[in-house]
Amino acid sequence: MQLIPCPWCGPREEVEFHYGGQAHVDYPAEPAALSDEEWAKFVFFRDNPRGPFAERWSHSAGCRRWFNAVRDTRSYELLAVYRLDEERPVTT
Structure with a gap:
């Protein structure tokens, strides 16, 4: 079992957490103005890096x-x- 360090509660078992997707994805300024294709890209397409x-x-x-x-x-x-209000730390 992996421990995840909650910034407020400290280390807890991973079963206490839920994944919420890619971070730092800005919501569209005018979602009603997006085409179906643009909306689908926003909702479903995310980065999938190795690392x-x-x-x-x-x-x-x-x-x-x-x-x-x-x-x-x-x-x-x-x-x-x-x-969420902190900058992404530099990691190597």
């Missing part, structure tokens, strides 16, 4: 807050965890 990837997570069985994490998609190792 460090910024993700959104929710501590759903704890404080119920959202936060960001940088996870290495090759090893599943969490490289950094940070609050």
Whole structure:
């Protein structure tokens, strides 16, 4: 079982969390103005890198807050965890 360090509650088991998708994806300024193709790209298409990837997570069985994490998609190792109002940390 992997421990995920919640920025507010500290390390907790991964079963307490829910994955929320790619982090730092801006909502469209005028969603009604998007074509069906543009809306589909926004909703369904995300980056899928091999290596460090910024993700959104929710501590759903704890404080119920959202936060960001940088996870290495090759090893599943969490490289950094940070609050939504913080800048993405530099990871190597």
